[in-house]
Amino acid sequence: TIRVNGTLLDGTQVLKIYVKQTESHSILVSWKVNSNVMTSNLKWSSATMKIDNPHITYTARVPVDVHEYNLTHLQPSTDYEVCLTVSNIHQQTQKSCVNVTTKNAAFALDITDQETSTALAAVMGSMFAVISLASVSVYVAKRFKRKNYHHSLKKYMQKT
Incomplete structure (x- = not known):
């Protein structure tokens, strides 16, 4: 009043x-x-x-x-x-x-957006980690295979 x-x-x-x-x-x-x-x-x-x-x-x-x-x-x-x-x-x-x-309140929308952004960042980070791990694994496997191939060729050449 x-x-x-x-x-x-x-x-x-x-x-x-x-x-x-x-x-x-x-x-x-x-x-x-x-x-x-x-x-x-x-x-x-x-x-x-x-x-x-x-x-x-x-x-x-x-x-x-x-x-x-x-x-x-x-x-x-x-x-x-x-x-x-x-x-x-x-x-x-x-x-x-x-x-x-x-x-x-504007911050209520920001919190909702932040939760969505955090979840999206977590998913994207996980995908990046999996892809990175797979890439490193493929690289190490190829490197190991090439190293073994080089030793096999070297042994073969020494025998002949």
């Missing part, structure tokens, strides 16, 4: 709250107060963000001439309800709310 003390006109929509930007850990909200409201009488507003868990609230005091607020330290992929309440000196209130969901 964002509470603004001042004079209101009854029966009209005095305010409207908007989501300007959504990130994984923050929400930027803004609001418009009806021009018929005597803003010169407004002194302070307090902002309270209600999280899905009713035991957790976020409250901040902001000057009344501020018309946007950045709610930070939020959880990724989480639904939030942000409400703005404007009241007059007689404590008559009007309320505007908006539901918003924070974006997915």
Whole structure:
């Protein structure tokens, strides 16, 4: 709830709250107060963000001439309800709310990509090791065979 003390006109929509930007850990909200409201009488507003868990609230005091607020330290992929309440000196209130969901965390995608990349690297490394071992084995076998052939030829030549 964002509470603004001042004079209101009854029966009209005095305010409207908007989501300007959504990130994984923050929400930027803004609001418009009806021009018929005597803003010169407004002194302070307090902002309270209600999280899905009713035991957790976020409250901040902001000057009344501020018309946007950045709610930070939020959880990724989480639904939030942000409400703005404007009241007059007689404590008559009007309320505007908006539901918003924070974006997915970028690191969650990186972790998934990293797991895939790690698995791919492990498979490629294993294939490289097998091919290298096979190549070395073929080389050693040919070298051994050639060495033995050379000795056989040498022995044959000595006998004749």
